[in-house]
Amino acid sequence: MRLRAALALVTALAALVGAAAAGASEQRPTPAELESELVCPVCESTLDTSNAPIAQRMKAVIRQRIAEGRTKSEIKAEFVEQFGTSVLATPPKRGFDLLAWVFPLVGAALAVAVVGTLAWGWSRRRTDGGPDAGAAPRLDPDLERRLDAELARFE
Amino acid sequence: MNTRVRVGAQAVAVAAVIGLLALLVWKVAFGGDNAVTGSLAGGDRPQAPVFELARLPDGGDLSLDEFRGKAVVLNFWASWCGPCKEETPLLERTWKRYRGEDVVFVGVNVKDFRGDAVAFLREYGVTYPNVYDGKGWTVGRYGVTGFPETYFLDAQGRVVFRVAGPVEAEDLDAGIARARAST
Numbered sequence: 001m002r003l004r005a006a007l008a009l010v011t012a013l014a015a016l017v018g019a020a021a022a023g024a025s026e027q028r029p030t031p032a033e034l035e036s037e038l039v040c041p042v043c044e045s046t047l048d049t050s051n052a053p054i055a056q057r058m059k060a061v062i063r064q065r066i067a068e069g070r071t072k073s074e075i076k077a078e079f080v081e082q083f084g085t086s087v088l089a090t091p092p093k094r095g096f097d098l099l100a101w102v103f104p105l106v107g108a109a110l111a112v113a114v115v116g117t118l119a120w121g122w123s124r125r126r127t128d129g130g131p132d133a134g135a136a137p138r139l140d141p142d143l144e145r146r147l148d149a150e151l152a153r154f155e
Numbered sequence: 156m157n158t159r160v161r162v163g164a165q166a167v168a169v170a171a172v173i174g175l176l177a178l179l180v181w182k183v184a185f186g187g188d189n190a191v192t193g194s195l196a197g198g199d200r201p202q203a204p205v206f207e208l209a210r211l212p213d214g215g216d217l218s219l220d221e222f223r224g225k226a227v228v229l230n231f232w233a234s235w236c237g238p239c240k241e242e243t244p245l246l247e248r249t250w251k252r253y254r255g256e257d258v259v260f261v262g263v264n265v266k267d268f269r270g271d272a273v274a275f276l277r278e279y280g281v282t283y284p285n286v287y288d289g290k291g292w293t294v295g296r297y298g299v300t301g302f303p304e305t306y307f308l309d310a311q312g313r314v315v316f317r318v319a320g321p322v323e324a325e326d327l328d329a330g331i332a333r334a335r336a337s338t
Contacts (some may be wrong), residue, residue, distance in 0.1 A: 041266040041291060053235040054266060061268065082268055084290035110167070117160050 029072035034062045037090070038076070041083045189313050191306070194296030200313040200337065203229070203306065204296035208286035211264060212273040217286050219261070219312070226334035227308040228260045228327065231293070233267045234275040240323040243279045248284040249327045249337040257310070258331055260284070265302065266291045305330070309337035 025033060035047040039054040047055050047062075058079070065075045079087045091097035139147070194201035207218040219227070230246060232239040250260040262285035264272040269287055276285060293299070297306065300319055307316040307330035315337045316330040 034286045053237070055231065057235050057268070057271070081268065086290070114164055116169075117164070121160060 026072050029066060029075065031059065031062050031066060033068075034072065034075060035059060037088065038062075038079055039087055039089050041087060048088050190296065190298060192300065192317065195314055195317055200309070200315050203227075203308050203312050203314050203318065204261075204293070205312070206286070206288070206293055206296075208263070208288050208293075211262075211269075211276060211285040211287050217261070217284055222259045222261070222308075223312055224257075224310050226258045226310060226331055228258065228331065228334075229263065229306040229308060229314075230322075231263045231265055231297070231299050231302060231304045233265055233302050233307075234271040235267065238321040239303045240275075240279075242277075242303055243281060245322065245324060245327070247279065247281055247283070249324070253331065261286070261292055263288055265289075265294055265299070288337065306332065307334040309334045311337075313337065 006100050032048065038058065039045065040047055040050040040052050040058065042054050043050050043052045046056055062075060067079070070078075076088065083095060085092060091100040182240075191201045191203065194230045203219065205219045207216045209215075210217045219229075228246075232243070246260060246262075253260075262276075262281065262283060264275075264285060265288045266287060267287075269289060272285075272287060275281075281284035288294075297304075303321055305318045305322050305326075306314050309315050316333045318330065322330075
């Protein structure tokens with residue numbers, strides 16, 4: 001009981017700390033965060049890994065906007081307005097881009113369903129006594145009697 | 156194993172494969188990437204993809220269709236591109252030389268901050284029409300491989316010549332001559 005209460009407390013604290021960090025990141029983003037979440041439109045890698053001229057210009061704009069006190073969402077929205085949603089390292093969870101999030105989940109669910117169905121089919125076939133049934137073949141009653149008699153001699 | 160389940164799983168797998176193949180065919184046939192550049196390299200005169208984009212520095216939209224009947228020098232550029240800075244004065248001078256004739260220059264600013272593009276046009280005193288394509292819609296349609304890149308269109312809107320990289324005065328005159336001569 002105590003263990004459960006401790007676990008619940010730890011989980012609640014972790015959620016609280018996570019939410020506070022996310023809020024701080026939204027209100028006061030760092031250049032490093034945004035550079036890892038935005039993509040250079042020419043080289044198509046994240047800004048933190050690119051030294052292309054446009055990437056350098058974008059980094060400068062990010063620093064300028066942070067200095068102006070803009071939130072992470074506002075800065076990202078400005079970049080999307082200029083360069084389109086392809087400037088985001090992860091697609092937004094709405095509209096057509098939502099498919100990028102949904103497809104992997106649907107694929108994983110389908111894979112689990114297929115594997116589960118196959119496993120269920122195999123296990124049913126074994127318990128039904130099909131060709132793969134694992135039960136040992138029954139002995140001839142006469143042979144079984146003789147075997148019991150032989151074993152009794154050793155007892 | 157249950158036959159119905161097996162047939163169902165096979166149907167799902169076949170449908171997935173057909174779907175992926177259809178996507179591939181669609182991308183190859185209608186994706187349009189490098190369509191113009193590839194066709195031009197093969198000796199054809201491909202139709203230039205028509206666009207309607209916002210004028211720079213401001214104002215309404217500009218459609219490429221507006222210039223049908225004239226030779227068009229279509230220059231793709233960006234303010235962060237060094238060679239674009241070098242060739243812009245030549246483009247402006249040549250535009251002024253051909254102005255009033257059946258030749259139009261159009262600049263397409265691509266993958267750039269709109270404010271930077273406007274500042275660039277002011278700095279270099281560009282007077283020919285320019286449009287803004289921050290999202291780079293035209294890049295794939297034309298098959299632009301880098302910046303700057305210049306396409307020459309004839310009066311029917313077909314691409315007859317292309318220069319990758321900064322243009323020289325001879326390139327401009329040769330491209331315009333080919334666009335005008337194309338029937």
